[in-house]
Structures are given as structure tokens and as C-alpha cells.
Amino acid sequence: MIKLEELTKDYGTTLAVNKLSLNVGAGEIYGFIGPNGAGKTTTIRLMGGILAPTSGKIIIGGYDMAKNSVEGKKMIGFVPDRPFLYEKLTGMEFMRFSADLYGVPRDIFEKKARELLQQFALWDWADELIEAYSHGMKQRLIIATALLHDPRILIIDEPMVGLDPAAVYMVKDILKELASRQTTIFISTHTLSIAEDLCHRIGLIHKGTLLAQGSLDELKHIAKLGEARLEEVFLTIIKENTFI
Amino acid sequence: MNTIFALIRPRVLSAVNNLRQSNKKNNWARILMYGTLGLVFWIGTFIIFYRVLLYFQSVQDFGNILAMKLISMIIMTFFMLLLFSNIINCLSHLYLSHDLPLLHSLPVSSRDIFFSRWIISAFDSSWMIVAFSLPVFLSYGIIYKADVIYYVVFLIAMIFMCLIAAVLSGMIVLFGARILPAGRIRTILILLGVMMVMILIFILRLTRPEQLVNPDSFASVVLYLNSMQTPNSPFLPTTWITEAIKAALHHETKNALFNIALTGTFAFMLIFINNTFAQIAYFKGFSKSQTTPRRLFYPFKYKSFNWENLLSFLPRESKAFAVKEIRTFFRDSSQWPQLFLMAALIAIYLYNFSVLPLDQSPVKTIYLQNLFSFLNIGLAASVLSAISARFVFPAVSMEGEAFWIIQAAPVSTKKFLWIKFFLYYIPLLILAEVLVIFSNLLLRVSSFMMFLSTITLFCLVPAVVGLATGLGAIYADFKSENPAQVVTGFGGLLFMILSFSLIALVIILEAGPIYYIFMVQLRGGSLSFIQMIWTVCSFGLAFLLCLSAVFYTIHLGGKSLLIK
Numbered sequence: 001m002i003k004l005e006e007l008t009k010d011y012g013t014t015l016a017v018n019k020l021s022l023n024v025g026a027g028e029i030y031g032f033i034g035p036n037g038a039g040k041t042t043t044i045r046l047m048g049g050i051l052a053p054t055s056g057k058i059i060i061g062g063y064d065m066a067k068n069s070v071e072g073k074k075m076i077g078f079v080p081d082r083p084f085l086y087e088k089l090t091g092m093e094f095m096r097f098s099a100d101l102y103g104v105p106r107d108i109f110e111k112k113a114r115e116l117l118q119q120f121a122l123w124d125w126a127d128e129l130i131e132a133y134s135h136g137m138k139q140r141l142i143i144a145t146a147l148l149h150d151p152r153i154l155i156i157d158e159p160m161v162g163l164d165p166a167a168v169y170m171v172k173d174i175l176k177e178l179a180s181r182q183t184t185i186f187i188s189t190h191t192l193s194i195a196e197d198l199c200h201r202i203g204l205i206h207k208g209t210l211l212a213q214g215s216l217d218e219l220k221h222i223a224k225l226g227e228a229r230l231e232e233v234f235l236t237i238i239k240e241n242t243f244i
Numbered sequence: 245m246n247t248i249f250a251l252i253r254p255r256v257l258s259a260v261n262n263l264r265q266s267n268k269k270n271n272w273a274r275i276l277m278y279g280t281l282g283l284v285f286w287i288g289t290f291i292i293f294y295r296v297l298l299y300f301q302s303v304q305d306f307g308n309i310l311a312m313k314l315i316s317m318i319i320m321t322f323f324m325l326l327l328f329s330n331i332i333n334c335l336s337h338l339y340l341s342h343d344l345p346l347l348h349s350l351p352v353s354s355r356d357i358f359f360s361r362w363i364i365s366a367f368d369s370s371w372m373i374v375a376f377s378l379p380v381f382l383s384y385g386i387i388y389k390a391d392v393i394y395y396v397v398f399l400i401a402m403i404f405m406c407l408i409a410a411v412l413s414g415m416i417v418l419f420g421a422r423i424l425p426a427g428r429i430r431t432i433l434i435l436l437g438v439m440m441v442m443i444l445i446f447i448l449r450l451t452r453p454e455q456l457v458n459p460d461s462f463a464s465v466v467l468y469l470n471s472m473q474t475p476n477s478p479f480l481p482t483t484w485i486t487e488a489i490k491a492a493l494h495h496e497t498k499n500a501l502f503n504i505a506l507t508g509t510f511a512f513m514l515i516f517i518n519n520t521f522a523q524i525a526y527f528k529g530f531s532k533s534q535t536t537p538r539r540l541f542y543p544f545k546y547k548s549f550n551w552e553n554l555l556s557f558l559p560r561e562s563k564a565f566a567v568k569e570i571r572t573f574f575r576d577s578s579q580w581p582q583l584f585l586m587a588a589l590i591a592i593y594l595y596n597f598s599v600l601p602l603d604q605s606p607v608k609t610i611y612l613q614n615l616f617s618f619l620n621i622g623l624a625a626s627v628l629s630a631i632s633a634r635f636v637f638p639a640v641s642m643e644g645e646a647f648w649i650i651q652a653a654p655v656s657t658k659k660f661l662w663i664k665f666f667l668y669y670i671p672l673l674i675l676a677e678v679l680v681i682f683s684n685l686l687l688r689v690s691s692f693m694m695f696l697s698t699i700t701l702f703c704l705v706p707a708v709v710g711l712a713t714g715l716g717a718i719y720a721d722f723k724s725e726n727p728a729q730v731v732t733g734f735g736g737l738l739f740m741i742l743s744f745s746l747i748a749l750v751i752i753l754e755a756g757p758i759y760y761i762f763m764v765q766l767r768g769g770s771l772s773f774i775q776m777i778w779t780v781c782s783f784g785l786a787f788l789l790c791l792s793a794v795f796y797t798i799h800l801g802g803k804s805l806l807i808k
Binding site (some may be wrong): 045048049050052069070071073074076078080082084085086088089093096097098100101102103129 | 572
């Protein structure tokens with residue numbers, strides 16, 4: 001569902017992503033981890049069609065994002081790391097706006113929006129302006145909106161930032177359930193425990209280069225560690241710059 | 245004092261770093277462009293005032309009275325401008341800036357934060373007025389052959405005037421922030437907008453500039469100007485400033501120094517009071533402004549009526565954008581004063597046409613009516629440019645940090661820009677046509693001129709809106725604290741230059757053929773073959789210019805958004 005080929009993003013002064021190639025299949029939860037400034041957010045923004053790559057290819061659900069980004073984006077539910085929204089719209093108005101852009105059928109919108117807002121504990125706030133929402137509420141609203149059009153691919157940058165423990169638990173559950181329904185999920189995170197709990201495969205990026213990828217066991221093998229937490233694997237691979 | 249300097253330093257360093265940015269060539273081009281424009285404006289102001297004062301000198305008895313009256317009017321105007329711009333800046337710097345929570349978390353007193361912010365706000369509000377007061381008072385100095393004391397007194401007086409306006413604004417804002425409900429601080433802006441409109445209309449009604457056309461009424465105009473009661477109470481600082489400058493101009497050094505000392509002591513006393521007042525009131529007001537703003541108006545619902553249904557003829561994506569744009573625009577209270585000002589601008593525009601004394605002019609009325617009608621096309625288009633600069637140019641930047649939603653949505657950037665274009669094009673077209681039709685009706689022009697005006701504007705409006713949309717996308721700033729202000733940057737300036745050039749080009753292209761057609765209509769007969777060819781080519785070229793302004797700039801804007 002997601003295919004990156006030799007993906008490169010050069011900001012001129014910084015090479016943020018360097019010849020990154022990876023594949024993520026349907027129903028797979030792929031965790032993307034790395035230190036600050038490793039290129040995680042840039043990769044996610046490239047995949048979401050927010051940034052144009054310097055070179056390389058992004059294939060989303062069979063669509064080349066350089067040639068047919070609109071069709072590709074229709075398959076994506078995108079959740080950025082910082083919840084910037086239209087502050088002067090209410091939560092419900094924002095969802096309707098998004099539904100119109102993603103072509104959610106009108107007859108199912110009301111029901112679906114209500115369900116999601118209730119699921120994310122935002123129903124009581126549905127008619128309040130977003131400017132009155134807390135950081136966590138905005139984050140929940142973005143996630144709920146991203147699920148509105150039943151995306152086949154979910155791209156999430158730091159999904160748990162600003163969420164309370166109950167919301168973290170709920171989001172984890174939702175992501176697992178979506179994956180069981182063959183939704184592809186690409187998560188970038190700093191929270192290694194989340195990657196450990198959720199992801200089928202993990203990719204480790206450092207200085208724009210993918211150092212290693214695989215299941216937790218495969219990564220332990222690469223790091224030449226026996227029984228170890230992801231944290232130790234992460235630190236070992238980063239330190240030794242072990243390549244795939 | 246060290247703390248205050250430390251708090252100001254980030255602002256100074258940001259400005260310096262901005263100049264040092266990697267693209268030095270571009271920076272120099274900007275500085276050169278702004279510098280040239282500023283210089284042209286500066287020299288223009290000087291020449292106008294110099295000639296006006298020279299003319300006043302030639303008018304016996306009244307000349308000096310008029311020149312002195314003009315000084316008090318200028319001082320009063322500058323003071324009001326300073327007051328208004330200081331209030332706006334104080335609100336932003338003291339209560340609305342994004343970095344304020346960080347500053348208040350630092351181990352510094354709220355008095356120091358207030359004072360540092362007040363200094364920045366005073367500087368931002370005053371430097372331009374001081375810069376452009378220089379040519380005005382320089383022309384006075386030259387005409388009245390003033391000595392060096394005049395220039396020193398003038399400079400000190402200007403600095404004191406800026407300080408007094410800044411302190412008074414600070415006090416007004418401090419007081420306002422204490423009494424208004426939390427989160428409603430921006431409401432002040434609405435009140436100010438309404439006040440501004442009322443002042444503008446009031447000034448217009450009082451001055452009646454149309455009387456100046458009639459030479460017979462000149463004496464009465466002089467008397468009128470003379471009797472115009474600009475406040476001259478001895479308790480007002482503007483009176484002291486005016487008196488100081490007047491005295492220095494007439495070599496009355498003692499009188500000048502007395503008034504300047506009065507102004508100075510008043511300014512410093514106000515700073516002291518303001519500082520004490522800030523110690524008590526600032527933090528409480530700031531704290532109030534940090535709470536979640538409640539909606540000022542809740543949506544008006546009437547039975548099953550929903551205004552969104554009026555837009556149902558639009559494709560779904562376009563309707564979604566239109567609804568979002570309208571909602572966010574009208575819910576942003578900082579936009580409202582601008583709307584009031586726009587309404588005032590239009591009212592004054594039409595009022596001017598209604599009072600033009602065409603019958604009293606020695607030139608034949610029919611010529612004047614049609615000449616004004618033709619010039620009216622340019623004027624209406626210029627008004628439209630100003631409105632586009634304020635509302636259309638920042639439209640893309642207004643997406644702000646939420647622009648990721650558009651980027652991530654299954655809508656191409658070009659489509660997004662076209663939707664923005666049409667959202668503004670329709671209301672602005674209606675506005676421009678209403679302006680030109682009403683003013684033409686007031687001028688009682690021929691049906692040919694009426695037709696030509698409406699058609700020309702029909703082509704110019706999309707061109708201006710297209711330029712604003714495209715350039716607004718090319719120079720979009722999604723990180724600006726106040727996206728509405730992006731128009732004051734390089735892109736906004738470029739838009740104004742290109743827009744006015746386009747309007748001028750279209751007017752010039754149309755002028756020749758229209759003159760021939762008008763004369764043919766007046767004298768009878770028909771256009772020669774060459775005149776016909778000229779007419780077709782001129783109108784065709786004007787149309788092509790308008791068309792390319794729309795399509796090319798939006799194309800460039802779309803491309804530019806892709807790489808942002």
C-alpha cells in the first residue's frame with residue numbers, strides 16, 4: 001500500500017531524507033522511529049503530499065504521488081504532529097468541511113461524525129469553536145476527522161502527543177482494530193513503548209537514512225542483542241550506525 | 245533596566261538576522277525597492293508642502309494665518325494617527341503576541357515585560373510618522389528661513405509627541421484590558437473601527453473640499469479654515485507642541501523652549517504614571533486575555549433557513565471551501581473594523597461624486613461628466629486594488645499553520661487557488677460594478693460611457709483579484725502571527741505596483757479610442773478605418789493583459805504553493 005523508492009528531500013542546507021526505500025503492506029502497522037531531526041516528520045509530510053520530494057518516488061495505494069496525488073490523498077487519513085486547525089470553525093463544521101473534500105457521502109456523514117465524536121469524547125464540544133479546545137482535544141479531533149472517510153492508509157505523526165492515558169489507550173485500540181480490517185498504518189513516534197506495543201514492523205531512521213527495519217525480533221538480531229527492550233535496540237543501532 | 249534591554253534584545257536580533265538571511269541579493273533588492281519608494285514619497289511630500297506654503301506666502305494677510313493653521317491641523321492629525329496606531333500595536337504587543345506566555349514564565353516582573361513591550365510598540369507605531377513629518381516641517385523651515393533651533397525644537401517636539409501618544413495609548417489599553425471580559429480584548433478593535441468611520445465621515449462633512457473648486461467662495465473657505473476649531477486649549481499637549489514649533493519658526497526661542505519643556509515634563513510624568521499603573525494592572529489584564537474567548541455572537545437560526553443552502557449550486561468541494569472561508573472570515577473579529585473602514589471608503593467615494601460642482605466649472609459639463617466617468621474607471625479599480633490588497637492578498641496566508649489540511653486534502657493547489665479566486669471575485673465584481681454604476685448615475689454620463697465603464701471593470705476586476713490571489717500564494721506566510729499584515733511585506737508592495745500599473749495600462753490603452761468614439765458621437769459621423777483598427781487593437785490588448793494577469797499569476801501561485 002505504501003512504497004517509497006529512493007526518496008530524497010534536500011532542503012538546501014540539510015539533507016533531511018536520503019534515498020529512503022521501504023514497503024508497507026495492507027493491514028500492517030509500521031512504526032517509524034528515530035532521534036530528533038532524523039527525518040521522520042519530513043518523510044511523513046512527503047508521504048502526505050505536503051512536501052514535494054527532491055527525487056525518488058512515493059506510491060500510495062498504487063498511485064504515484066508525483067503524477068496523481070489527488071487520488072493518492074483520497075486513500076490517506078493524515079494526522080500531523082501539531083494540531084493546527086481552523087480555530088474559527090466548530091468541531092462539527094470542521095468535520096463537515098473535511099467530509100466535503102474527501103467526498104464522504106452526505107447521507108452517512110451525520111451518523112459517522114456523531115459516532116466518531118462520541119468515540120473520541122468530543123460530542124459535547126461538537127458545536128464549540130475549535131479555539132476553545134485544549135491541545136489534546138484538538139489532537140483527538142484531528143484523528144477523528146482523519147477516520148471520517150474510512151481511509152485505507154493512515155499516516156500519523158506522533159499520535160499520542162497531548163493525549164491523556166485514557167485517550168492513548170483508546171487510540172491504540174482503534175489503530176489495532178483498523179489494522180485488523182486491512183488498513184495500513186504508518187506511525188512516526190518518539191514513544192518507543194508505543195512502537196513496541198503496536199507495530200508489526202519498525203523502521204529506524206537517523207540523519208535521513210534508514211538504518212534498520214524489521215520486527216522487534218529482527219531488530220534485536222541486527223543490534224546483536226538477546227532479550228532487550230526496543231529502547232536498547234534503538235540506542236545500539238543509532239550508536240553503531242548499523243545498516244540493513 | 246538591564247532586564248528591559250534583555251527583553252528587547254530578541255526583537256533587535258531577529259531584525260538583524262532577518263537582514264543577514266542567506267538570500268542577500270533578494271534582501272538588497274527589497275531594501276532598494278522600499279528605499280526608492282520611500283524616497284519618492286518623501287520628496288513628493290516635500291514638494292507638495294513647499295509649493296503649498298509658497299502659495300500661501302503669496303496670499304496677502306491670510307497666507308501666514310493659513311500656514312500656521314495648517315501646522316496645528318498637521319500636529320493634530322499626526323497625534324491622532326499616533327494614538328490610533330499605538331493602541332493597535334499596544335494591544336498586539338502587550339496581550340496578543342504568541343511569545344507572551346513564555347515571557348511571563350521567565351523570572352522577570354510584569355512591569356519589565358510591560359515596559360519592554362511598550363517601547364517596541366511605541367517605536368513600531370511612531371518611526372514612520374516621524375520620518376514623513378520631516379519633509380513637511382523641512383519645507384516650513386526653508387520657507388520661513390528658520391535657524392537651527394527650529395530643527396532641534398521640531399525633532400524634540402516630535403519625540404515628545406510620540407512618547408505622549410504611546411503612553412496615553414498604553415493607558416487606554418491597560419484600562420480596556422482590565423474592564424473587558426476575558427478573551428474579548430479584540431472587541432476594542434471593533435469599537436475603534438466604528439470610531440474611525442465616524443471620525444472620517446465627520447471630517448468629510450466638515451471640510452467640504454468641493455468648495456475649493458469655486459474661486460468666488462475662496463475668501464469664505466479661508467474664513468472657514470480659519471474658524472475651524474482645531475482644539476487649541478492651553479491644557480492640551482498638541483497645543484504646546486504646535487506653539488513650540490510656531491515659536492521656533494518665528495525665532496521666539498524662549499517661548500519655544502517653554503512649550504517644549506512643558507511637553508517634555510508632561511511626557512515624563514505620564515511615563516511614570518503609566519509605569520505605576522502597569523505594575524498594578526498589566527498582569528491581571530494579561531491573565532484575563534489568556535482565558536478562552538467566548539463567542540461574541542451565536543449563530544442566528546431561523547426555522548429551517550440555512551444560509552449555506554444558498555451556495556448549493558457550487559460543486560461540493562467549492563462549497564466546502566466557500567462555507568469555511570465565509571465562516572472563518574466573519575467570525576474573526578479583527579476583520580470587522582476593516583469592513584467598517586471599507587464601507588466608509590465607499591460612502592466617501594460616492595459622496596464625492598454627489599457633491600462635485602460640475603455646473604460651476606468653466607469647462608463644458610458634458611466633457612467633464614464623461615472625463616470624470618472615464619477617470620472613474622481607474623479610480624474604482626484603484627479602490628478595488630486597495631480592498632484586494634487587504635482581503636484577497638492575505639487570503640492564502642490566512643490558512644496559517646492549518647495549511648497542512650489543504651496540502652493533505654485531495655484537492656490540487658491550483659484548484660484551491662481558483663476556489664479562493666472565485667470566492668473573492670464575485671463579491672468584488674458586484675462591489676466594483678455598483679460603485680461605478682452609482683457614480684456614473686450621479687455624474688449623469690452618456691449610455692456609451694456607462695457601458696464602457698461596466699465592461700472595463702468586468703475585465704479589470706478578475707485581473708486585480710487574480711493578481712492578488714496568485715501573488716498572495718507566491719508570497720504566502722503561513723507562520724505570521726497576523727496574516728492580514730502580509731500585505732505590508734514585499735509581496736504586498738509588488739502586488740500594489742503591478743495592480744496599479746495594470747490599471748494604468750488598461751486606461752491608457754482605452755483613452756485614445758474612447759476619445760475618438762466620444763467625439764464622433766458628439767459631432768456625428770463615423771470612425772475612420774485606422775481609428776477602427778486602433779480601437780480593436782487597443783481593446784484587444786487590454787483584454788489580453790487582464791486575461792494573462794489572471795491565468796499566469798494563478799499558475800505561478802499554484803506552482804509556488806507546491807514547493808512551500
